[in-house]
Amino acid sequence: MWRPWAFAPPAAGCPMPLIEAQGLGVRRGSHDILRGVNFRIAGGEIVTVLGPNGSGKSTLIRALIGLEPGSSGAVTRKPGLRIGYVPQRLHVDAALPMTVRRFLSLPRPVSDAVAAEALGRTGVAGLERRQVSALSGGQLQRVLLARALLSAPEILILDEPTQGLDQPGEAAFYKLLEEVRAETGAAVLMVSHDLHVVMRASDRVICLNGHVCCEGTPEIVSAAPEYRALFGMGTGGALALYRHMHDHDHVHDGCDHDHDHHHHEGADA
Amino acid sequence: MTAAIMTTTTIIMRVPMPDAFLIHAALAGVGLMLAAGPLGAFVVWRRMAYMGDATAHAALLGVALALLSDLPVALGTALVALAVASLVTVLSSRDRAADTILGVLAHSALAIGLVAISFAPQVRSDLSAFLFGDILTVSLADLAWIWGGAAIVLGLLAWRWNALLTATVNEELAQAAGLDPRRERFVLTVALALVVAVAIKIVGALLISAMLIVPAAAARSFARTPEGMALIAVLIGCASVLAGLWGSFTYDTPAGPSIVTAAAALFAFSLAKGRRAR
Numbered sequence: 001m002w003r004p005w006a007f008a009p010p011a012a013g014c015p016m017p018l019i020e021a022q023g024l025g026v027r028r029g030s031h032d033i034l035r036g037v038n039f040r041i042a043g044g045e046i047v048t049v050l051g052p053n054g055s056g057k058s059t060l061i062r063a064l065i066g067l068e069p070g071s072s073g074a075v076t077r078k079p080g081l082r083i084g085y086v087p088q089r090l091h092v093d094a095a096l097p098m099t100v101r102r103f104l105s106l107p108r109p110v111s112d113a114v115a116a117e118a119l120g121r122t123g124v125a126g127l128e129r130r131q132v133s134a135l136s137g138g139q140l141q142r143v144l145l146a147r148a149l150l151s152a153p154e155i156l157i158l159d160e161p162t163q164g165l166d167q168p169g170e171a172a173f174y175k176l177l178e179e180v181r182a183e184t185g186a187a188v189l190m191v192s193h194d195l196h197v198v199m200r201a202s203d204r205v206i207c208l209n210g211h212v213c214c215e216g217t218p219e220i221v222s223a224a225p226e227y228r229a230l231f232g233m234g235t236g237g238a239l240a241l242y243r244h245m246h247d248h249d250h251v252h253d254g255c256d257h258d259h260d261h262h263h264h265e266g267a268d269a
Numbered sequence: 270m271t272a273a274i275m276t277t278t279t280i281i282m283r284v285p286m287p288d289a290f291l292i293h294a295a296l297a298g299v300g301l302m303l304a305a306g307p308l309g310a311f312v313v314w315r316r317m318a319y320m321g322d323a324t325a326h327a328a329l330l331g332v333a334l335a336l337l338s339d340l341p342v343a344l345g346t347a348l349v350a351l352a353v354a355s356l357v358t359v360l361s362s363r364d365r366a367a368d369t370i371l372g373v374l375a376h377s378a379l380a381i382g383l384v385a386i387s388f389a390p391q392v393r394s395d396l397s398a399f400l401f402g403d404i405l406t407v408s409l410a411d412l413a414w415i416w417g418g419a420a421i422v423l424g425l426l427a428w429r430w431n432a433l434l435t436a437t438v439n440e441e442l443a444q445a446a447g448l449d450p451r452r453e454r455f456v457l458t459v460a461l462a463l464v465v466a467v468a469i470k471i472v473g474a475l476l477i478s479a480m481l482i483v484p485a486a487a488a489r490s491f492a493r494t495p496e497g498m499a500l501i502a503v504l505i506g507c508a509s510v511l512a513g514l515w516g517s518f519t520y521d522t523p524a525g526p527s528i529v530t531a532a533a534a535l536f537a538f539s540l541a542k543g544r545r546a547r
Contacts, residue, residue: 067444085445092438096314097492107435107446131493157445 017042018081018155018187019064023073026059033059035211037073043154046181046188046201050221051208052230057191058088060208061159064189084153084186086144088160092132100135101128104147118146122176137164141173149180156180158190174201290405291514297407298510298528300415301464301471301480304422306503308460309481310488310495311426314437319371320357321461321478326375327353328465329382329474332399336389343414347466353378354458354465382474402473402525404514411470418467422460429456434495472525479529484509487536505535 017040024037034056041047051057062068064075065083092098104115112128119125122142127135135143141161148156156177162170177188178201205222206215213226221227312321328346330353335345353374360370386396398406407415426433436443436453443450468477484506485498492498513528520527 062441065445067441083445085442087439087441087445090439090442093314093316095316095486095489096437097489097494097498098438099494102494102496103438105431106438107431107443107448109431129493 016078017076018078019189020076021060021064021070021073022076024060024063024070024075025072026056026063026068027071032210034063034070035072037208037212039064039206039212041155041187041189043187044181044185045203046177047190047204047206048202049189049191049206049208050227055209057208058159061157061189061191065157078154081155082151082153084148084151084156086141086148086156086158086161088163088191090132090140090144094133096133098132099128100124100130100132100143103132103143104150106147108151110150114150115146118149119143121149121180122146138169138173141165142176145176145180149184152184153186155187155189158188160191162192171200177201290407291518293407293409293412294404294514294524295511296412297404297415297471298514299507300412300419301468302484302503302506302510304419304426304460304464305468305480306484306488306506307426307499308422308457308464309483309485309506310499310502311433311437311457312461312478312481313485313489314495315457317457317461318478318482319368319375320354321465321481323357323371323375323378324350324354324461325465325468325474325477326379326382328469328477329399330378330385331382331466332469332474333382333385333389336391337385343466346469347462350465351459351462354462355455358454358458379474397523398473399469400473400475401523402469402471402476404471404524404528405517407470415467415470418463422463422467425456425460429453433457472528476525476529479532480506483529483532483536487532487539490539490542505539506532509535 019039019041021037021039024034024039025032026034037060039060049057049060059068063070064077065085066075066077092103100119101112101115104110104118110118115128116125119127119142122145124139124142124146127139127143130139132140132143145156145158145161148158158177161177162173165173177190180186181188200218202218204215205218207213207221207224207227207230209230213230214221214224216224312318328350331346331349332342334340334349335342338345357371357374360374383396386399432443432448433453433456435446435448436450440450443453464481465477468480472480485502487505488498488501491501509532510528512531512534514524516522516531517524517527
């Protein structure tokens, strides 16, 4: 199958992928959750996996980290790869007293100075003495990110990191991820179930629905027919938002997006 | 003697040379709480209350089997408790609907234990000792077993503390950090079986899980960190043991239930005191 978007350039200067999957399949019972997935992520790249609910996004992430065994194909991780993982949901039961400071020392103790620096880096300085169960959604995401940064990761893996955030919160969080990438050089792999502003921060987008439907730069994917089939016209507004925020000089690439265009004009006016 | 007790408030302050059986009882209760405090915190955090019940009730079956097969009671109790705790761990880690299965197991274990014990005539007359404990007849050998068991449980928990906590907060987070949540669950299972085997002599099969849950739940209102909660649970547990023994001695009430009553009173007090929602 000829897929021009499959050749989108990975980040230059890093020939060795951090994580690579070849023909990965995951089967649960008699149900194929993933089949024939080829994937690679190189150092410093920001890759987003998009897909509707039940498309196997979280399963892919879990298989790439090694939390879930694949039933076919192979996953290769760079030996000794340091992964900073931010789970999809972290619900700390109110029965468990846990300060942010204590949480950062799980499972490996860190010094007060290191903890304070990580919190400062993610914009939640001074939260040390707060209870984790009492944090707002946005604060919790930033604390989780701070914790993930403590191991000086080569790759950050985030499963739907902005669930429950409003749109400005979401945009701010992706901006933070970009800053972290620029500072530490860590690659970022994240999962999302819809577009919104996620594309703005991504170098490469992979559209998943049990298999890889399409992949490439955000512009290429958002114009791909597979993508449109998966997300329908309902995302027109989100696309417009993306375009609006992303690039006012966006060159239209000849694909059919009258609907988006309409919104674009409206947003600019 | 009764007058002497009634003029003071606690056993510790009572007289310079209290009776040996009271000292034994206090030492047994304090030894149990050293292990049951931190373990009870995990039971509360991980919502394992039913699992504690099932394991504790199964201990009764262990007693019956040990008596029928001439094994030491403590050993039989520990083995059966471990077997049931493992079974429950496997069942409860599958899915959340395990709640019902656990409820079934907890009460069937108790019923089967009672039926089995009826085949051991030497216990029949003394059934309430196994149901509600017999802390006032703790011997030096019992004390050695209680403190030894408690030391093993404390050691286990201390050794795996950070890993246990991480797995309790979020299993995926633990896995991504290279830990195996199944192993941590197993550590708790073993600890639970040991505590049950230790506690049956003290508060009996029916009230063991109370000694796990009530002090830990009471500690929640006063704690800001997991370690703080475990420590306060130990303190509240020890206070319950001493207050319960004092009450038992003063008002001639059964010791095990008196200890749990004291713990429940402290829990009620913690609700009134603690501003934080549990």
